[in-house]
Amino acid sequence: xxxxxDRLGTASGAxxxxxxxxxxxxxxxxxxxxxxxxxxxxPLAESDEIREDEARLERLATALGVSxxxxxxxxxxxxxxxxxxxxxxxxxxxxxxxxxxxxxxxFLGDAALGAIAAEYLYQRDPAADExxxxxxxxxxxxxxxxVRWARELKLGECLYxxxxxxxxxxxxxxxxAGAFEAVVGAIAVDGGYEAARRFxxxxxDRDAAAILDHGQGVANPKGILQELLQERYRQGPHxxxxxxxxxxxxxxxxVEVAIAETVLGSGSGGSKRDAQQAAAADALRRLTAxxxxxxxxxxxxxx
Numbered sequence: 001x002x003x004x005x006d007r008l009g010t011a012s013g014a015x016x017x018x019x020x021x022x023x024x025x026x027x028x029x030x031x032x033x034x035x036x037x038x039x040x041x042x043p044l045a046e047s048d049e050i051r052e053d054e055a056r057l058e059r060l061a062t063a064l065g066v067s068x069x070x071x072x073x074x075x076x077x078x079x080x081x082x083x084x085x086x087x088x089x090x091x092x093x094x095x096x097x098x099x100x101x102x103x104x105x106x107f108l109g110d111a112a113l114g115a116i117a118a119e120y121l122y123q124r125d126p127a128a129d130e131x132x133x134x135x136x137x138x139x140x141x142x143x144x145x146x147v148r149w150a151r152e153l154k155l156g157e158c159l160y161x162x163x164x165x166x167x168x169x170x171x172x173x174x175x176x177a178g179a180f181e182a183v184v185g186a187i188a189v190d191g192g193y194e195a196a197r198r199f200x201x202x203x204x205d206r207d208a209a210a211i212l213d214h215g216q217g218v219a220n221p222k223g224i225l226q227e228l229l230q231e232r233y234r235q236g237p238h239x240x241x242x243x244x245x246x247x248x249x250x251x252x253x254x255v256e257v258a259i260a261e262t263v264l265g266s267g268s269g270g271s272k273r274d275a276q277q278a279a280a281a282d283a284l285r286r287l288t289a290x291x292x293x294x295x296x297x298x299x300x301x302x303x
Contacts, residue, residue, distance in 0.1 A: 060158050066187055066199060073190050077102050077182035078155070080175055082162035102182035109185030112196050114231070117141050119197075120204050131288075136212055138227040140204065143177045145211065149203055150176035155183070221281040228287075229259055237264065237283070239276045255279045 057071050060078075068074055081101040117140045121133050128136070139145075150156070156176055188196040226236050236259075243254045255275035256266040265286050267278025 056158060060153075060155075063153055064183065064187075064199065065202070066191070066195065068186075068190050070190055073105075073186040074183070075160070076100070077105050077186040078158045078179060079160040080162070080179075083160060085162045102179065105182040105185035105189070106178045107185070108188060109181035109183065109196075112188045112193065113141050113181060113184050113200065116197050116200050117204065120201075120208065124208070134228070135224065138224060138231070139211055140208060142223065142227055143173070145207070146177040146180045147173045150180040153180075153183075155179045220277075221284055222277050225257070225264075225280040225283055228284075233259060235259060237280070239279065241272060241275070242266070257283050 253275040254268045257279040265282030269275035
């Protein structure tokens, strides 16, 4: 078994001449993932359990179409932050435990996914302006798409969760979307940016046309605003109902949407949902006018 010292290139105290030179990789990342691999799941007591765990990861790697140099990175990508509670319960350090979950790989994978999707769209449509490219990228990498790809790969069957963790359907979808991003991050760390691009190409080449032709995201200003704000500011909008007027069977709601303390827009509708969509469309128009987003984002209003 490869040891942490092997990955770092030398054992503690070894002569300097014995250190191996590290090959440059396209994506330079901290070595925490390799130092702590394999990560947090409770130790497997029996050798047959260890073999089954390794076999499961190998089957997943085969399904991904990726040959990992360090299969521990794939295990890390499958380790949800819920395992932290087990470590803390056993007296472990929560700060150290946090870096041994898939969140760092998810962060990296999210960035790589966005860049690869942007590059794909840039080459696919040379005539598209910035707004069109932005809107199409949001549609391609939205959470619903990532969940569908994760289900196709059966990532849910390979997640390492904390003991007793019983996620709701919505929480499980977030886990799956995060796991897919973490897988992209693991592939990028293990094999470089080009390996991550090859992995995603099979999904983009197959599904991009259908996603864009069906206009996913165009008729959903609330979804578009959510994705844009998450991408730019790492936080989503919040909605506040200002008024609800009229009889119970024909009420009309007015809603404003804001990020932090900044109001972005407002709108009205016959339901809270319709009013929120109108507020999101208004916010997109205002952001477009200010130059904060590309002009084509205002097309969301047409939904």
